[in-house]
Amino acid sequence: MYPYNYPHTIRTKHEEITFESIVMEEGERKVIVSNRVQPDKGPPFHVHFKQDESLTVSNGRMGYQILGGPEKFLEKGDTVVFHRGEMHRFWNAGDEVLECTGWAKPANSLDFYLSTLYNTMSKSGSPKGDPFEMAYLVYRYRSEYDTLVVPPFVKRVILPITYFIGKALGKYNHFRDAPKPIR
Numbered sequence: 001m002y003p004y005n006y007p008h009t010i011r012t013k014h015e016e017i018t019f020e021s022i023v024m025e026e027g028e029r030k031v032i033v034s035n036r037v038q039p040d041k042g043p044p045f046h047v048h049f050k051q052d053e054s055l056t057v058s059n060g061r062m063g064y065q066i067l068g069g070p071e072k073f074l075e076k077g078d079t080v081v082f083h084r085g086e087m088h089r090f091w092n093a094g095d096e097v098l099e100c101t102g103w104a105k106p107a108n109s110l111d112f113y114l115s116t117l118y119n120t121m122s123k124s125g126s127p128k129g130d131p132f133e134m135a136y137l138v139y140r141y142r143s144e145y146d147t148l149v150v151p152p153f154v155k156r157v158i159l160p161i162t163y164f165i166g167k168a169l170g171k172y173n174h175f176r177d178a179p180k181p182i183r
Contacts, residue, residue, distance in 0.1 A: 057098070
């Protein structure tokens with residue numbers, strides 16, 4: 001349960017992320033991560049509204065794209081920084097497992113958010129996850145994260161309704177230690 005002991009690893013069929021540690025840098029918590037991504041896989045377009053994120057390729061070839069921009073590629077030793085507010089995606093653009101190291105600053109709720117996201121996808125056996133837990137994550141942390149895979153109508157109407165039904169039914173009691181969203 002949150003807060004986590006470091007390091008801790010989360011997995012889906014296609015990706016593994018290890019939250020290695022939290023360090024202080026310029027008065028802010030920074031989470032250090034490593035990840036492994038299978039060929040032709042990677043997270044969909046997403047944004048961190050309150051964090052900068054950096055990835056350095058340790059092994060393999062990474063493709064990445066800022067929304068509206070061209071696809072770009074990195075080789076071993078190359079680094080990309082996604083600035084807060086930039087909708088972006090990255091993927092394994094090679095034939096072997098992509099391995100990266102990186103960080104997100106400030107750390108905020110990233111470890112909780114992604115750990116809960118991966119856990120609900122794993123428990124449900126579907127990338128859509130449990131509807132109540134997905135509603136909790138997407139609605140509660142909407143000021144911090146967003147993705148293009150959830151249609152706007154679902155974000156504006158369906159998820160808030162599902163969130164409040166889940167809250168009324170006590171479906172979120174196990175999240176009582178969850179970090180507060182950053183507004």
